[in-house]
Amino acid sequence: MSQDPPQDKTVTAALVVIGEEILSGRTQDTNTPYIAAYLSNVGINLREVRVVADLEPEIAETVNALRRRYTYVLTTGGIGPTHDDVTTDAIGMAFGVPVAVNDEAVAAMRLQYLPEDLTPARLRMARIPEGAALIHNAVSRAPGYMIENVIVMAGIPGVMQVMLDEVMPRLAKGRPVQSRSVLVRAPESEVASPLAALQETYADVQMGSYPFFEHGRYGAYLVLRSPDEARLDEALEALWRVIAEHGFTASAADDA
Template identity: 75%
Template sequence: MTHESPNLKTVTAALLVIGEEILSGRTKDANTAYIAAYLTHVGIGLREVRVVADVEDEIVAAVNALRGRYTYVFITGGIGPTHDDVTTDAIAKAFGVGVDVRDDAVEAMRLQYVEEDLTPARLRMARIPDGAALIHNAVSRAPGYMLENVVVMAGVPRIMQVMMDEVMPRLAKGRPMQARTVRIDAAEGDVAPPLAALQAAHPDVQIGSYPFFEHRAFGTYVVLRGTDDARLDSALADLWEVIAKEGFSSSAGDGS
């Protein structure tokens, strides 16, 4: 369990991944790891990830469950031109607002499409819930949008990434997470008891252990994570004392 110091600004997020293709295994989810790393880097803590099908009521339920619990909800997928892209209608329903083709969204799409190519199917991508702010898309021009604390982006990784870059300046951030890694040449089961005591002594630092097997021997990477450098360094110093006391062989590591 991670405990936050009361004087630190805590900004949290959930990620909602939408799409039958993810649930069926037809498409590999390439977005979750990218978004998690991105948010960690800017000081937004990703606390939950959900995957739901392209079913309007299920999306509505998930959005309403998450948007009151976290600072931000990031959504990927389901805003394309086909009949089963129902995310926008679900967002409008979750907020109790209308949705329609918006002129500024159409103007953005005209940067990519000539007039005859703006078919009714493509114009579905210009349907925006009332009150939402556009997230511009330099790749294919069909915009995402942000409504209150919900950020809706495309599921195509490259497009999602440019949307993340575009929306990020609008968002509040906390302190970025920092990490310290130590490699211990001992099995995780041997390392676990002293690590539990170390965690109790440093409740504001996340302490994780990750076993590995190398050259026919077991070992453990210990990763300390936190937003306060002084507290992180204090926990690291105590970890080195534990290592010396237990007689473990160890070194600074590069795993995480």
């Protein structure tokens, strides 16, 4: 009988976005905000995002640095059929394992392609590092894979999202992070000192200030985040007291 992965108080992750098209600005990266929100909702704390070029040594070096630091490393991009899709070879380099066409991956791709359509270029997408477990996807059938704590996914958003759904049950998770937002109609410089003092009191609640300017007035969104909902609400009550003490005009962000 299978069991769910254990829940841990702090589960961390890093994301490696791979591709010259991201670095050149030709393609807008929509995967990062999607993955960040997704991981937050399941209790995995995304701590770092790096964007690297399609260069095997750089990818391997980045993955090796991050996989020793975080619970999981997720990568997007570079596992397609073209010559510059080098992520799989870089992962093999990072782990010091060979890369070869995987029979299970080929069988999955046969659900999408006729035998004569499985060209050498398409079979590049069936090359998997030794020891990796496949991450199937129902969109294009070409799989991603997970090797130790590294999760390798496609860069195409629709395919990446399917892979993320498929791999998620295998991962350990912490408590989902909750958030509360308050809009303060005062310059951020005036809010900064009271907020810093409150942060010292509630060191376990993350507090952020995000300034804006609209209709000729300055303001700031104050965002509190914590996996402990009771502690979060306590900090929010304290924030409202601080706002009242300083005479700031404010409202819950959802009501603004």
